[in-house]
Amino acid sequence: MRKTFIETIINLAETDKNIYLLTGDLGFSIFKGFAEKFPKRFINCGIAEQNMMGVAAGLAIEGKKPYVYSIAPFVTMRCFEQIRNDICYQNLNVKIIGMGAGFSYGADDFTHYAIEDLSILKSLPNLMLLSPADLIETKELVLQSYSKKQPTYIRLDKSGKMMHNGRSKIIIGKPFVFKDGKNAVLITTGTCLEIGISVAKKLESEGFSLKIISMHTIKPIDEKLLVKETQGQKIVFTLEEHSVAGGLGSSVAEILLENHIKNITFEKLGVPDDHKNIIGKQSYLKKHYGIDEAIVYRKIFNAIKTNEK
Amino acid sequence: MNKKINYQKIATEVRREILKMHFFSQESHIGSALSCADILTVLYFKILSVNPQKPCAENRDRFILSKSHAVSALYATMALKGFFPKNILKTYCKDKSNLPGHATRGTVPGIEVSTGSLGHGLSMGAGIALAGKKDNKKYRVFVLISDGECDEGSNWEAALFASHHKLDNLTVIIDYNKLQALGRTNEVLNLEPFKQKWEVFGWRVREIDGHNFDEIEKALRPVSFQKDSPSVIISHTVKGKGISFMEDKLEWHYKSPNKEEYDIALKELNALDKK
Numbered sequence: 310m311r312k313t314f315i316e317t318i319i320n321l322a323e324t325d326k327n328i329y330l331l332t333g334d335l336g337f338s339i340f341k342g343f344a345e346k347f348p349k350r351f352i353n354c355g356i357a358e359q360n361m362m363g364v365a366a367g368l369a370i371e372g373k374k375p376y377v378y379s380i381a382p383f384v385t386m387r388c389f390e391q392i393r394n395d396i397c398y399q400n401l402n403v404k405i406i407g408m409g410a411g412f413s414y415g416a417d418d419f420t421h422y423a424i425e426d427l428s429i430l431k432s433l434p435n436l437m438l439l440s441p442a443d444l445i446e447t448k449e450l451v452l453q454s455y456s457k458k459q460p461t462y463i464r465l466d467k468s469g470k471m472m473h474n475g476r477s478k479i480i481i482g483k484p485f486v487f488k489d490g491k492n493a494v495l496i497t498t499g500t501c502l503e504i505g506i507s508v509a510k511k512l513e514s515e516g517f518s519l520k521i522i523s524m525h526t527i528k529p530i531d532e533k534l535l536v537k538e539t540q541g542q543k544i545v546f547t548l549e550e551h552s553v554a555g556g557l558g559s560s561v562a563e564i565l566l567e568n569h570i571k572n573i574t575f576e577k578l579g580v581p582d583d584h585k586n587i588i589g590k591q592s593y594l595k596k597h598y599g600i601d602e603a604i605v606y607r608k609i610f611n612a613i614k615t616n617e618k
Numbered sequence: 619m620n621k622k623i624n625y626q627k628i629a630t631e632v633r634r635e636i637l638k639m640h641f642f643s644q645e646s647h648i649g650s651a652l653s654c655a656d657i658l659t660v661l662y663f664k665i666l667s668v669n670p671q672k673p674c675a676e677n678r679d680r681f682i683l684s685k686s687h688a689v690s691a692l693y694a695t696m697a698l699k700g701f702f703p704k705n706i707l708k709t710y711c712k713d714k715s716n717l718p719g720h721a722t723r724g725t726v727p728g729i730e731v732s733t734g735s736l737g738h739g740l741s742m743g744a745g746i747a748l749a750g751k752k753d754n755k756k757y758r759v760f761v762l763i764s765d766g767e768c769d770e771g772s773n774w775e776a777a778l779f780a781s782h783h784k785l786d787n788l789t790v791i792i793d794y795n796k797l798q799a800l801g802r803t804n805e806v807l808n809l810e811p812f813k814q815k816w817e818v819f820g821w822r823v824r825e826i827d828g829h830n831f832d833e834i835e836k837a838l839r840p841v842s843f844q845k846d847s848p849s850v851i852i853s854h855t856v857k858g859k860g861i862s863f864m865e866d867k868l869e870w871h872y873k874s875p876n877k878e879e880y881d882i883a884l885k886e887l888n889a890l891d892k893k
Contacts, residue, residue, distance in 0.1 A: 349752060350752075352748075354779060355775075355778065355779070355782075357775035357778070357779065359737075359741065359771070359772040359775055360741045360744070360772055360775035360776045360778075360779050361741075362741070363738055363740070363741020363742045363744070363745060363772065363776065364741050364742070364744050364745035364748065364776075364779065365745060366731075366741075366742050366745060367731075367741065367742040367743060367744060367745015367746040367747070367748065367749065368745045368746075368748065368749050369745075370730070370731060370742070370745070370746055370749075371745075371746055371749035371750070371753075372749070373749055373752075390735055390738075391738065391741070391772075394732060394733075394734065394735055394738055395731075395732075395738055395741075395742055398732060399723050399731065399732050
């Protein structure tokens with residue numbers, strides 16, 4: 310995903326001299342192209358995220374368009390107050406690129422996880438939150454957010470898969486209905502879409518159809534679309550590689566409740582709000598925390614079966 | 619052009635407005651505001667290239683009040699300079715006011731950035747200075763920070779950044795009154811040797827008496843002190859300066875004057891006019 314991100318930014322920077330790339334001394338090798346082409350606009354701020362975010366705000370005040378990059382927890386939590394005061398409350402055009410969604414840096418352990426970033430950032434005014442599923446969503450969201458002059462957080466996964474085909478029309482702010490289905494709805498964000506696709510296939514072989522919605526834009530959330538797509542459904546699941554405390558699932562739950570969507574089975578699937586010292590790679594951790602294909606399938610299948618009774 | 623400016627007269631007027639704002643609003647931080655009134659007076663009436671009629675002029679000097687709790691001093695100075703009518707000072711911290719208790723961008727003309735949480739202004743100032751350098755613009759950036767604020771690590775990140783990027787268009791002024799929220803700076807978290815700290819971070823340093831107008835002007839006029847280096851002026855000041863019973867008293871970080879105190883203070887300031 311970050312390769313797609315950087316390629317898109319290089320293209321934009323060719324014509325827009327106000328694009329700056331700031332990094333907290335991370336991104337080995339990937340920024341070489343940008344740094345060589347635009348040496349004056351590539352600033353390694355060192356391992357000093359608070360200052361980096363303040364500098365980005367200062368640049369944006371003067372009309373620059375800074376993209377600020379680091380590993381997700383460092384570029385969100387370490388400098389949260391700078392994001393809040395300097396960027397969001399002043400509504401500045403700063404793009405924050407958080408690398409390593411969820412357990413992308415699994416084996417590096419919890420300091421490198423990004424499993425609370427969305428819930429923390431959701432509370433900030435003016436901040437758009439983007440969480441692409443694949444390379445097509447990444448490219449489209451980076452491109453489309455460029456023309457929106459507002460603070461934006463883009464959450465990138467280490468992986469780089471293609472789930473959409475060229476015909477998918479990705480529009481920022483608009484959840485993408487990946488496929489229709491009548492037995493249950495699964496709302497995913499980020500690369501969890503891939504799990505959704507596999508689960509849907511398995512369910513189909515059992516004679517059930519699953520509607521999948523890719524929530525690449527977490528904030529502002531498209532309430533209207535979610536209401537429309539869940540109305541009349543019996544089962545709604547959300548799936549995220551993120552804590553269940555305050556993430557996508559919480560946003561969807563609020564919308565369902567506030568819109569009087571009644572008589573549904575609803576469950577948030579994500580990382581439990583209960584930290585244990587489990588070490589392992591991304592795939593292992595996802596399995597451990599119940600957000601892998603087998604467990605998601607079983608849960609949705611059971612819900613459909615229970616509902617049939 | 620070289621007409622001698624009567625700094626004392628202006629600074630006394632600034633202090634009188636500060637006193638009124640804190641008396642009528644009953645808000646805190648009068649001591650912090652009085653501490654930097656002389657510096658702000660020289661900045662706005664001599665040093666900064668700013669035009670109240672064109673507050674967004676491209677090449678204006680940018681001033682950031684990072685010790686934003688002293689914003690009443692800034693409002694008073696800016697009103698006297700003509701950025702906005704003096705009569706709105708009475709709305710300081712009142713409901714629906716444009717003058718909040720910490721500087722906020724977009725409230726009144728001339729406030730460049732929002733500050734309030736300590737340790738933010740210098741990084742933003744460095745970003746603004748960097749943008750100026752990249753675009754070969756002539757403006758300078760001045761950031762006023764407090765001594766206690768230097769406890770914040772973010773300032774030292776910014777200090778490294780500014781010298782690394784040779785931001786000689788950036789000047790920091792430290793209001794060193796040696797009192798922070800709960801005590802003397804050398805008792806809470808010692809900053810000394812303060813000058814050396816800035817020097818080893820790559821800054822050119824001057825130390826002045828922050829209430830001596832000649833010294834303030836002499837220090838600020840030639841900035842930057844050296845090509846390719848950011849400048850810092852450690853300004854030795856007295857918290858509560860100008861009102862005898864508030865001077866160097868920690869409690870005036872919090873208290874606001876009651877009617878009796880207000881009358882005494884006003885009398886003292888009025889007496890200064892007659893000198």
